[in-house]
Amino acid sequence: MEKFKHIRIPKDGKRITVKNKKLSVPSNPIIPVIEGDGIGRDIMKACRRVVDAAVEKAYKGKKKIAWMDVYAGERAYELYREWLPKETTEAIKTYYVALKGPLTTPIGGGFRSLNVSMRQIMNLYACVRPVRYFKGVGSPVVHPERLNVIIYRENTEDVYAGIEWKKGTGDAKKVIGWLNKTMKTSIRADSGVGIKPISATGTKRLVRKALRYAIDHKKPSVTLVHKGNIMKYTEGAFRDWGYEVATTEFRSKIVTEQELWDKYKGKMPKGKVLVQDRIADSMFQQVLTRSAEYSVIATPNLNGDYLSDACAAQVGGLGMAPGANIGDYIGLFEATHGTAPKYADKDVINPGSLILSAVMMLDYLDWDKAARMIEKAIEKTIEKKTVTYDLHRQMKGARKVGTSEYATQIIKNMR
Ligand code: NAP
Secondary structure, X not given: OOOOOOOOOOOOOEOOEXXXXXXXXOOOEEEEEEOOOXXXXXXXXXXXXXXXXXXXXXXXXOOOOEEEEOOOOHHHHHHHOOOOOHHHHHHHHHXXXXXXXXXXXXXXXXXXXXXXXXXXXOOOOEEEEEEEOOOOOOOOOOOHHHOEEEEEEEOOOHHHHOEEEOOOOHHHHHHHHHHHHHOOOOOOOOOOEEEOOOOHHHHHHHHHHHHHHHHHOOOOEEEEEEOOOOOOOOHHHHHHHHHHHHHHHOHHHEEEHHHHHHOOOOOXXXXXXXXXXXXXXXXXXXXXXXXXXXXXXXEOHHHHHHHHHHHHXXXXXXHHOEEEEEOOOOEEEEEOOOOOHHHOOOOOOOOHHHHHHHHHHHXXXXXXXXXXXHHHHHHHHHHOOEEOHHHHOOOOOOEEOOHHHHHHHHHHOOO
């Protein structure tokens, strides 16, 4: 067993392993958990209670998660004098699947976001955000129930590569000088400059994941979202490499939009996934006006960043939006909001985002019975109009409860 300084390995759990390129999950998997800062303390407690109750109920005590606390953010700083100790990322790499609350990013001192650091250290190249509507939640659109998408957003390139130079610095001057002279560009001398790399490797592994998900879960389509009309060799290449993966690696399982019209007269053959592409700006309209037509979305970093928040806003906001960062095997499941410090330790905040991230985690473990049980219990709790303050202010005649009581109600509503 691995030696850790502050992490205690639970005695009643077993390690998830990889066999034949697949996760092999024991009935008592050890799952590292980062409680998180601020409201992390409230929502993680609530979330663990809900998950434990669902697993217990769904598998009649035959399965149980052995949670293992690992540290990042303020708690890590207290224990290690470091914000992101190496043993935390080592533990997650060793145990493969982890759950995480929000973390404070220390301001100043050139700190990189802990979240971005974790994604890079563990090579979690796909940011996965499902967005669906829960009946009864207030929404700014007329038919929020029509939107049910899962967004696969590239997590390591494009603007997330973070390559840029400040206006007027020697480096900026060097880059501009070289580009203007050698590449015959005409960049103004008083420009800041950034580089937007999009690689075939980064694109293909992301699109491959989205396609695999769509095929395994019998989803109707995968839409590649890009700005290839303007940036041909980055955004446009993303589209081309995406189609290349689809038509070479998943040939028998997919039909492209072009083939749909050329070969199938617009009628989708049964059991196949439609692979199509949309230009980013048009896609923002489409998710509002034709939301039911989209299912799985694969996109470079910045488009995905905007699109996931815009979609989340349609179904009730960030308090309900789950997320995960996934690599080849490692899955880090996390609330998509921040630490909301003004609500910390007040037992008022909505634990929905974290609980739904845990639902994604259960699906990732193939414990879908427990996952569906939680989802249905949340649906029922919201339908009964028992909600936390954020949903309460958007709903007429609802009963406002705190974080822990909301979790208790979800558990009561489990079948
Ligand atoms: P935030 O913590 O997400 O909170 C902004 C607002 O969003 C809250 O005041 C609240 O709005 C609403 N909100 C957030 N979580 C909610 C929940 N669970 N239920 C209901 N409403 C919720 O954003 P921030 O204030 O910009 O950031 C605070 C800290 O979090 C910063 O240190 C930032 O770096 C960090 N952060 C971390 C992550 C992460 O770890 N993944 C992500 C983003 C930010 P109302 O006041 O209107 O109710």
